[in-house]
Amino acid sequence: MTNVYDAIVLGLGGFGSSTLCHLAQRELNVLGIDQFGIAHDRGSSHGETRIIRKAYFEHPDYVPLLLRAYELWSELESQTGQSLYEECGLFLAGPPEGEVISGARESANKYDVPVDDVSLDEARERFPLFNFEESDAVVFEPEAGYLRVESCVSALVNQAVAAGASVVTDQPVVSWSADPGTVRVITDKETYQATRLVIAAGAWSGQVLNELSLPLTVLRKLLFWHGVSSPVWSEATAFFFERPQGCFYGFPSIVGQTVKLAEHTGGLTVEDPLALDRECYPFDSEPVSEFVRRTMKSVSPHAARHAVCMYTMTPDGHFIVDRHPKHENVILAAGFSGHGFKFTSVIGEVLADLACEGSTSLPIEFLRIDRPALSV
Ligand SMILES: Cc1cc2nc3c(=O)[nH]c(=O)nc-3n(C[C@H](O)[C@H](O)[C@H](O)COP(=O)(O)OP(=O)(O)OC[C@H]3O[C@@H](n4cnc5c(N)ncnc54)[C@H](O)[C@@H]3O)c2cc1C
Structure with missing residues (x-):
């Protein structure tokens, strides 16, 4: 042997x-x-990109791990000379008492993560590509961004x-x-x-x-790339919305022609990951298209392409x-x-x-x- x-x-x-x-x-x-x-x-x-952020709405206990994660990503960039992380900033929007906004504020307060509470008037000025609801609270994290997965x-x-x-x-x-x-x-x-x-x-x-x-439980999750008609999308931040219909998120345009979008909630159960269904059906694309129609400006509601991925969920x-x-x-x-x-x-x-x-x-x-x- x-x-x-x-x-x-x-x-x-x-x-x-x-x-x-x-x-x-x-x-x-x-x-x-x-x-x-x-x-x-x-x-x-x-699927190109993954969000990284420190004001962690899922639980404050993740923040110390995130601080070390950022250091190690930076070390990997230095060792390889490659750009792996883009600090484009990220805003969260949703009901002030919702899991996302209240969870992010809790983590930010507990660990002094730099975030800005942004008023609705200011959000409309700073993030002009989006329609906000009157009931939205908006939190911006400047040191968030995305990794090139x-x-x-x-x-x-x-x-x-x-x-x-x-x-x-x-x-x-x-x-x-x-x-x-x-x-x-x-x-x-x-x-x-x-x-x-x-x-x-x-x-x-x-x-x-x-x-x-x-x-x-393994869930089938789709990622979508939608065409954009404004060059301003290349300078956008990443974003995450908590809505009654679900949570939706996306990234700035990387090559200038499309933005990547997805729904974080939902997804069908996968019995066999090797037999994952990679087709896109109307029930997959419609929630994201509807989100685009209601919330995003200068973005086609129809996806130009998609990819299929899996979440492996614990209870x-x-x-x-x-x-x-x-x-x-x-x-x-x-x-x-x-x-x-x-x-x-x-x-x-x-x-x-x-x-x-x-x-x-x-x-x-x-x-x-x-x-x-x-x-x-
Ligand atoms: C659509 C989508 C969006 C996401 N967005 C984000 C985000 O914005 N930010 C974020 O932090 N996370 C995000 N995630 C979650 C994150 O991507 C995953 O948690 C992470 O990539 C999982 O990594 P993994 O190593 O567990 O799985 P994988 O990367 O799938 O690695 C498992 C590996 O094990 C191999 N393997 C399994 N069984 C065997 C076997 N029997 N023999 C040999 N090899 C085997 C597989 O081939 C595979 O390469 C997202 C996930 C998805 C699907």
Whole structure:
């Protein structure tokens, strides 16, 4: 047996690529395995851009992790000389007592995140491409922006390889097993052995970790690119609206001809991620088209193109980042619930800590696998 490593990372999407990079930079002999190629479009880490922000409406406990995530993205940019993050700013709009505005204000207050409370008159002046409701509160975060998602994944894998990692692609893992001090990973072509295993299988986590019966639901999510008729869209900020119909968000125009938009809420359940339906149906596009008609100026209500992606939801919408409850040399990261990408830099560091030291100094208690919300 020649395929023996210090650690194996199963899955090289957002979280796996980052973990591989952190482990390789700690001089471990590490192997990353994926069933597809690097920065592919069959999982959850594709579609051009991902929002990153610190006034985190989902829960204030994420903010310390975000502060470290920003540092690590910046370090990756310095190491690679690539521009991965664009600080275009982001505004949130919605009812003042809604989850989005009140949650963002709570996180901003607790951790002194710089945000501006923007009056409606000022919002109409500063963000002239949007129609606001009289009942909207608007919060602007200048230090928010977007990450170039495929470039981030490729950069992480390239850095890992430069630090000595091995990578195999187009090899589905068909099974794995663990004993104290040894893990064995079997793909459709080879058997690999290592001291530790990190599992970051995205929408396939339920299958790869089936013995744990994790309460995960995979949702089918569409992204849309709509044509714009104003050059001002290139200078826009990112935006996120909480509306009675759902939450909708989007980005400035990157190439000047289209803007990317999506609905954060909703989505059909996916039974088999490999058989994901990639067609776009009227029930997919209509909520976003209706949002465009009501809220956005100089944007076609009809999508020029679309992509299909997956959210892997936990019951409480919070991630699972922990050691495997039955195998202490197996670490897992799952259930990123449609808001994980911005954290891949820091969670990769956490997973490397857990794999190497068995613990981490980063605050991840709230993401434990044995929290009550996961015992459903
Ligand atoms: C439409 C959409 C918009 C989003 N917007 C944002 C946003 O604005 N901001 C944000 O922070 N987050 C956002 N997210 C969430 C974020 O993108 C995800 O949480 C994150 O990318 C998930 O990364 P992952 O590593 O868990 O999954 P993936 O990137 O899918 O990686 C999992 C990998 O495991 C591999 N794999 C699985 N099983 C096996 C196997 N048996 N053998 C070999 N390989 C295997 C897969 O091929 C895949 O490459 C969005 C997600 C979607 C879908």
